[in-house]
Amino acid sequence: MLIRHTEEELKLAAIFEPYLEAGKLRENAPQAAKDALKRYLEMIKEHRREVFEATYGWSYDG
Helix, strand or coil: CCCCCCHHHHHHHHHHHHHEECCEECCCCCHHHHHHHHHHHHHHHHHHHHHHHHHHCCCCCC
16 A cells, blocks of 8 residues: 655654654654644544545545
8 A cells, every 4th residue: 555645744744753752742742743743633534534435425424
């Protein structure tokens, strides 16, 4: 499976990735890193919803 990232995803990842340890954001990470990770995860969630709806033709939300 090929995973492609948008330019925005790559920019956000560059902000929070230096603060990741064992798959979690360090507690002392700056607020900008926390905000970038939150936005990144929101983008992934939205993309999954779009793909689901395009694939199955009905709403992911129920």
